[in-house]
Amino acid sequence: MAERALSDLRVIDISQGIAGPYATKLLADAGxxxxxxxxxxxxxxxxxxxxxxxxxDPEKSGLYLHLNTSKRSVTLDVxxxxxxxxxxxxxxxxxVFVCGEKTSTLRAWGLSYDDLKxxxxxxxxxxVAPFGATGPYxxxxxxxxxxxxxxxxxYNTGEPDREPLATGGQAGEYVGGVQLxxxxxxxxxxxxxxxxxxHVDVSMAEAVAAADEYNAAMYGFQGAVRRRYYSRxxxxxxxxxxxxxxxxxxxxxxxxxxxxxxxxxxxxPMALLMExxxxxxxxxxxQMGERMVHWREFEALISPYxxxxxxxxxxxxxxxxxxxxxxxxTASDLLSDEHLAERGFFEQQQHPKAGAITLPGAPFKMxxxxxxxxxxxxxxxxxxxxLVGELGYExxxxxxLSDRGVI
Numbered sequence: 210m211a212e213r214a215l216s217d218l219r220v221i222d223i224s225q226g227i228a229g230p231y232a233t234k235l236l237a238d239a240g241x242x243x244x245x246x247x248x249x250x251x252x253x254x255x256x257x258x259x260x261x262x263x264x265x266d267p268e269k270s271g272l273y274l275h276l277n278t279s280k281r282s283v284t285l286d287v288x289x290x291x292x293x294x295x296x297x298x299x300x301x302x303x304x305v306f307v308c309g310e311k312t313s314t315l316r317a318w319g320l321s322y323d324d325l326k327x328x329x330x331x332x333x334x335x336x337v338a339p340f341g342a343t344g345p346y347x348x349x350x351x352x353x354x355x356x357x358x359x360x361x362x363x364y365n366t367g368e369p370d371r372e373p374l375a376t377g378g379q380a381g382e383y384v385g386g387v388q389l390x391x392x393x394x395x396x397x398x399x400x401x402x403x404x405x406x407x408h409v410d411v412s413m414a415e416a417v418a419a420a421d422e423y424n425a426a427m428y429g430f431q432g433a434v435r436r437r438y439y440s441r442x443x444x445x446x447x448x449x450x451x452x453x454x455x456x457x458x459x460x461x462x463x464x465x466x467x468x469x470x471x472x473x474x475x476x477x478p479m480a481l482l483m484e485x486x487x488x489x490x491x492x493x494x495x496q497m498g499e500r501m502v503h504w505r506e507f508e509a510l511i512s513p514y515x516x517x518x519x520x521x522x523x524x525x526x527x528x529x530x531x532x533x534x535x536x537x538x539t540a541s542d543l544l545s546d547e548h549l550a551e552r553g554f555f556e557q558q559q560h561p562k563a564g565a566i567t568l569p570g571a572p573f574k575m576x577x578x579x580x581x582x583x584x585x586x587x588x589x590x591x592x593x594x595x596l597v598g599e600l601g602y603e604x605x606x607x608x609x610l611s612d613r614g615v616i
Contacts, residue, residue, distance in 0.1 A: 221306050227254070331405060333397065335392060335396070342410040453515045462494075
């Protein structure tokens with residue numbers, strides 16, 4: 210097999226949680242040598258789970274195992290001077306330093322970009338924080354829901370007469386992680402061309418706001434604030450999630466009302482789907498604007514048909530008519546999905562503590578240099594390899610550092 214895409218890259222990562230570790234997971238799975246620096250007690254995701262059988266075990270947390278594949282773990286307290294000395298020895302041979310702390314914390318530790326750029330002029334410092342490294346909110350506390358709240362996505366999700374809603378999961382963290390990963394790759398390319406390090410500064414809130422396709426632009430160009438529209442996509446309505454006989458599907462009926470001059474008598478795909486061409490005579494099937502205004506009537510019209518069919522029947526027929534319907538799978542459905550199985554999205558791993566586990570694989574494919582995952586490391590399992598094998602410490606030093614709580 211060809212050398213992996215990032216095999217020559219050395220990364221030191223002191224971030225915890227999701228955003229930073231997800232960025233470095235993508236780097237590690239592409240071949241980068243990622244050393245995860247954990248506090249002596251371990252990354253806090255080790256305590257979050259989910260755990261097999263709901264029995265807490267820091268070596269069996271599903272979230273930790275997912276986010277830290279292909280890395281090695283070194284325990285080190287970087288908040289103390291002796292820990293900072295060791296960390297800087299590691300940075301001397303590194304290409305990228307990833308951190309998830311606020312700027313004031315990094316400055317207190319002597320690890321901010323301004324602190325490091327003189328000593329390590331070629332080092333790329335990649336920092337992700339709820340509101341970024343600078344600005345009036347830089348020192349605010351935050352998390353996923355904070356980032357979602359500070360973007361327009363939450364404001365525009367939910368019922369118009371109710372409070373805004375966040376999406377499920379940790380979208381703010383993962384979007385922030387992806388943007389951090391992209392920033393690191395861009396900084397590496399610039400260094401290869403022009404030399405010198407860089408400071409990649411990612412705000413989770415800005416990362417999520419940048420993922421909004423039109424709300425900010427709508428206000429910027431029109432001065433208009435889009436109201437919440439029953440958690441539906443306002444353009445091309447219904448673009449909605451609706452119930453069927455055995456679950457839920459995404460319903461996207463198409464524009465309608467725009468017959469081609471070459472085919473003025475074309476029947477709408479939605480009428481063909483429901484096997485009732487008489488429906489095509491109604492304005493609700495002909496015009497998108499009518500569906501947007503009278504969406505309740507449209508739902509009432511198509512709901513009996515949907516409830517009489519399975520999700521598979523509806524989606525397969527709709528796709529044949531070029532309607533972009535989709536399933537809304539459960540987690541179990543996703544794990545057994547034949548499309549994902551053929552693409553090898555889920556990977557089977559054998560972890561020394563957690564045993565046989567199934568985890569999501571790479572979110573993209575590379576033909577010449579495929580991404581591969583090895584199991585996430587045990588806490589501090591690379592301490593001796595790194596401190597003794599690479600930095601020249603004696604084995605007895607590890608005992609002293611451990612007794613002092615440094616590792």
